[in-house]
Amino acid sequence: FSEYHQYIVDENAMCHFGQQLIKHIDSLNTLNGVVLYLNGELGAGKTTLSRGMIQGLGYHGNVKSPTYTLVEEYHLANKTIYHFDLYRLSDPEELEFMGIRDYFAHNTICLLEWAEKGQGLLPPPDLFINITYAQEARDIQLIANSSQGEQIIQRLKQ
Numbered sequence: 001f002s003e004y005h006q007y008i009v010d011e012n013a014m015c016h017f018g019q020q021l022i023k024h025i026d027s028l029n030t031l032n033g034v035v036l037y038l039n040g041e042l043g044a045g046k047t048t049l050s051r052g053m054i055q056g057l058g059y060h061g062n063v064k065s066p067t068y069t070l071v072e073e074y075h076l077a078n079k080t081i082y083h084f085d086l087y088r089l090s091d092p093e094e095l096e097f098m099g100i101r102d103y104f105a106h107n108t109i110c111l112l113e114w115a116e117k118g119q120g121l122l123p124p125p126d127l128f129i130n131i132t133y134a135q136e137a138r139d140i141q142l143i144a145n146s147s148q149g150e151q152i153i154q155r156l157k158q
C-alpha cells in the first residue's frame with residue numbers, strides 16, 4: 001500500500017495540510033463513506049489536523065475537541081463529517097449504545113482519534129494517519145488501507 005510523508009513546521013501548516021487533504025477526499029467520485037484513523041500522542045496535532053479538514057470543507061465556526069462528547073458532527077453542503085475522540089471511552093459497549101454503525105454511511109467522512117479504544121467495533125480505515133513529534137514541528141505519515149485510500153494518496157502526490 002502507498003504512503004505519503006510530509007514535514008509540518010507549525011500549527012498553521014498542520015491546518016493547511018488538513019485543508020488540502022479534505023479537498024482531495026471531497027473530490028473522490030464515490031458514494032462510500034471515508035474513514036480516517038488519526039494516530040499520535042496527546043498534543044501531537046490530531047485535533048488541529050481535524051480542524052483544518054472541517055474548516056476546509058466550508059465550516060467557519062469553532063471546532064471543539066470531542067473529548068467529552070465522544071463525537072461532534074458537522075453537516076456541510078454535501079457531506080457530513082463526524083469527528084470522534086474515543087480517548088475517554090471506558091467500555092466499547094458505549095459505541096453500541098451510540099449506534100456506531102450508522103455513522104459510517106454514504107457521504108460521510110469519519111475522523112477518529114484514539115480508534116484503538118473501539119477495536120473490533122469500527123470499520124477499517126481508508127487511511128492511517130500517523131503524527132509524530134519532531135521537536136516543535138511534526139512528521140505526518142499517511143498509509144493507504146483501501147483502494148479509496150490509494151486514490152487519496154495518488155491525488156496528494158500529483
Ligand code: ADP
Binds near residue numbers: 008040138
Ligand atoms: P491532539 O488532538 O493530538 O491531542 P491537538 O491538536 O489538540 O493534539 O494539540 C496540538 C498542540 O500542539 C496545539 O496546542 C498546537 O498549537 C501545538 N503544535 C505545535 N506545533 C504543531 C505542529 N507542527 N502541528 C500541530 N500542532 C502543533
Ligand code: MG
Binds near residue numbers: 046047065085113
Ligand atoms: Mg485531540
